[in-house]
Amino acid sequence: MAQRVKGATLSYWQRQTEQVMAPIAPMAGGEEPFKRECVMVEKVYDECTVSECPTVTFTRLAGIPTGVVDCRVINSEIRDTSIPSDGTVEFTIKWKMEVVYSVENQTRTVVETFALTKRVRLPGARVGMSVRTFHLVQCLNCRPVTSNDAVYIECEVGIFVVVKATFMVQLEVERARFCPQPPECVQISPIGCPEWADLVESGQLWPPFPPQLDHH
Numbered sequence: 001m002a003q004r005v006k007g008a009t010l011s012y013w014q015r016q017t018e019q020v021m022a023p024i025a026p027m028a029g030g031e032e033p034f035k036r037e038c039v040m041v042e043k044v045y046d047e048c049t050v051s052e053c054p055t056v057t058f059t060r061l062a063g064i065p066t067g068v069v070d071c072r073v074i075n076s077e078i079r080d081t082s083i084p085s086d087g088t089v090e091f092t093i094k095w096k097m098e099v100v101y102s103v104e105n106q107t108r109t110v111v112e113t114f115a116l117t118k119r120v121r122l123p124g125a126r127v128g129m130s131v132r133t134f135h136l137v138q139c140l141n142c143r144p145v146t147s148n149d150a151v152y153i154e155c156e157v158g159i160f161v162v163v164k165a166t167f168m169v170q171l172e173v174e175r176a177r178f179c180p181q182p183p184e185c186v187q188i189s190p191i192g193c194p195e196w197a198d199l200v201e202s203g204q205l206w207p208p209f210p211p212q213l214d215h216h
Helices: 194-201
Strands: 002-005 008-011 035-052 055-058 067-085 088-103 106-121 130-147 150-176
Touching (some): 035 130, 055 106, 067 106, 067 130, 067 150, 088 130, 088 150, 106 150
Antiparallel strands (some): 002 008, 055 150, 067 088, 088 106, 130 150
16 A cells, blocks of 8 residues: 655555564563564654754834843744645744843833745655654844934844654564553642552553554
């Protein structure tokens, strides 16, 4: 079973190169043994990083700024990710930024939203794949600038984005079993129900999936 993706065939299934192994008896105590497993995973076909340092301008100011006290990025997001053609990825990064500046021995605050659209080459990307991103946006420095008798604030912003082209596939894992129960979290407040705590600590709730059956 395969899905045709413009210029390439992406297969959900791995070819079987060996005979199916006989079922393995459970270990003592009911622990799942290691064995081959088929899993559905989001495979990364290609990835790259984008590093930018754009300059943005604040013009809606109350008073004439004499200096910048502080600046910070309030929030940021990646929007409109797409693969418009094979080998090309496009996305827009949008962020809201706050600057605190001084005016005649007083401080004032201005907040504005900015956006930057990028189109990059990613050879392994194919139309029909998904785009996954991780990003950081940080205010680097700001300063008052005078131009044509107008004073505004200019800021440099550091942007870092990891871009990945992914596709859901089925892979065979050589040695796998259900993960053990994670350690208990450090409680900030009392759990409040000792019976539930005992049930959790006994391991009866793990794994949080139905038992796996061998089909043969």
